[in-house]
Amino acid sequence: MKKKKILILDYSVDRLETPTIKSCLTEEHWDVSSLFIDTEVSFPDDLIEKEYTHIIHTGSALSIEDTVPFTEKAIKYIRDARDKGIWQMGICYGHQLICKSLVGPQAVRSSPHGFEVGWGSVKFVNNAKDILNLEGQEHVWQHHFDEVIALPEGSEVLATNNHSAIQAYINYNQRLLGTQFHPEFNKKVGDDYFLNDRIFIEKNNVNVDELVTNCPSFDTAKVFFTYFLSQE
Numbered sequence: 001m002k003k004k005k006i007l008i009l010d011y012s013v014d015r016l017e018t019p020t021i022k023s024c025l026t027e028e029h030w031d032v033s034s035l036f037i038d039t040e041v042s043f044p045d046d047l048i049e050k051e052y053t054h055i056i057h058t059g060s061a062l063s064i065e066d067t068v069p070f071t072e073k074a075i076k077y078i079r080d081a082r083d084k085g086i087w088q089m090g091i092c093y094g095h096q097l098i099c100k101s102l103v104g105p106q107a108v109r110s111s112p113h114g115f116e117v118g119w120g121s122v123k124f125v126n127n128a129k130d131i132l133n134l135e136g137q138e139h140v141w142q143h144h145f146d147e148v149i150a151l152p153e154g155s156e157v158l159a160t161n162n163h164s165a166i167q168a169y170i171n172y173n174q175r176l177l178g179t180q181f182h183p184e185f186n187k188k189v190g191d192d193y194f195l196n197d198r199i200f201i202e203k204n205n206v207n208v209d210e211l212v213t214n215c216p217s218f219d220t221a222k223v224f225f226t227y228f229l230s231q232e
Helices: 017-022 071-084 093-102 128-132 187-196 198-203 220-230
Strands: 004-010 030-036 054-057 087-091 108-110 116-124 136-144 146-148 156-160 168-171 176-179
Touching: 004 017, 017 030, 054 093, 054 220, 071 087, 071 093, 087 093, 087 220, 093 108, 093 146, 093 176, 116 128, 116 187, 128 156, 128 220, 136 187, 176 220, 187 198
Parallel strands: 004 030, 004 054, 054 087, 087 176
Antiparallel strands: 108 146, 116 136, 116 156, 156 168, 168 176
């Protein structure tokens, strides 16, 4: 079996994304490396020359509406990776960053519905049944203010809800998979995050003790990472 060479580009402020995602990528034929991205210097100029088969762009506490030191390099890298034919997956901030890079700043915004947090309900639609074996309502981990409102040409929405119409999508022509929610968070990791973030969440008028009474309705990491890494 051909070895998958996977790069995690970690934009998280607390650096929790890399270990969480790596814990989901345990197959022997998956070669996983990561870079923590927080400055222009942390984004290597020659990164596109590395022969990765799959790239995962992580979530972050940063807002996609803000320009940060690495923004310009990230946009260029995403475009170059797309042109090189490398499969890319975006999670929350990473999902927004890919769409901002390939569509433009008009593709993202601060959601008019405000903060979406908790084990939220999304509806899987279109070809999600065929490719992910998912249909109808499912519960997934959410924690975001921003959203994607326009997708790269040729994309198909896979999941939606009343808060953000684009909760997940696939684009085979440009080799993209994106989720607004976080498939890497299982029940324990997700609840621990909510409990550790209690002060911030409850300042936004959400009861954390109620949040942790819920749970994911399927193995989100297995479904999404396995499918993403099956793509050639």
